[in-house]
Amino acid sequence: xxxxxxxxxxxxxxxxxxxxxxxxxxxxxxxxxxxxxxxxxxxxxxxxxxxxxxxxxxxxxxxxxxxxxxxxxxxxxxxxxxxxxxxxxxxxxxxxxxxxxxxxxxxxxxxxxxxxxxxxxxxxxxxxxxxxxxxxxxxxxxxxxxxxxxxxxxxxxxxx
Ligand code: DQA
Numbered sequence: 001x002x003x004x005x006x007x008x009x010x011x012x013x014x015x016x017x018x019x020x021x022x023x024x025x026x027x028x029x030x031x032x033x034x035x036x037x038x039x040x041x042x043x044x045x046x047x048x049x050x051x052x053x054x055x056x057x058x059x060x061x062x063x064x065x066x067x068x069x070x071x072x073x074x075x076x077x078x079x080x081x082x083x084x085x086x087x088x089x090x091x092x093x094x095x096x097x098x099x100x101x102x103x104x105x106x107x108x109x110x111x112x113x114x115x116x117x118x119x120x121x122x123x124x125x126x127x128x129x130x131x132x133x134x135x136x137x138x139x140x141x142x143x144x145x146x147x148x149x150x151x152x153x154x155x156x157x158x159x160x
Contacts, residue, residue, distance in 0.1 A: 001069075002069075004063050008050070014100075014128075023100070031047045057083050064093075067093060068142060069142060071096050071134045072115070077115075078103070078113055078116075082114060088119065096121050098124075
C-alpha cells in the first residue's frame, strides 16, 4: 500500500510564511509525523513538493499504477488549476485534499476550488493536524478497499 503526498507552491516555506495563518510547523516536521503514522500502519509513503504546476501534473500522472492513494495540498493552484484537477481525475485514485487554513473563511479568490470536486474528500482548516486527519482517512479508505477486494475474491472462490 503506497500513499503519495503532494505539496504545492510555497508550502516549502511553512514555518516562515504567514505564521499567523499557517502556524510555526515546518513541512519536514509535518512529513516526519506522517511517515511515523505510515510506518505504524505498514504503509509506504512518498513526499513531493513543487512550486510548478506542470511538475505537479507530472507527479500525479506518475502515481497511476504506482500508488494507491493521494494526499494533496495544491495550495494556490487549488483555486486556478484545471490541469491539476484533470490529472487527479485521470488517475482515478482515492485522493484527499488538505488545506491548513480554512479557505472558506478567507478572501473571495480562495472561494473557488477546482480540486475538491475530483477528490474523495477535503480536510480544511485544522492547521497542520489536517495532514494527520487526512492520513487517518486515507488508511480507512485503503482498509475498506482491501476488505471489499477480499470479500469479492472469497465470493468468486465460492462460485468456482
Ligand atoms: C492553502 C490555502 C491556499 O489558498 C493558499 O494559496 C496556500 C495554502 C492552505 O493550506 O491553507 O498556499 O492551500
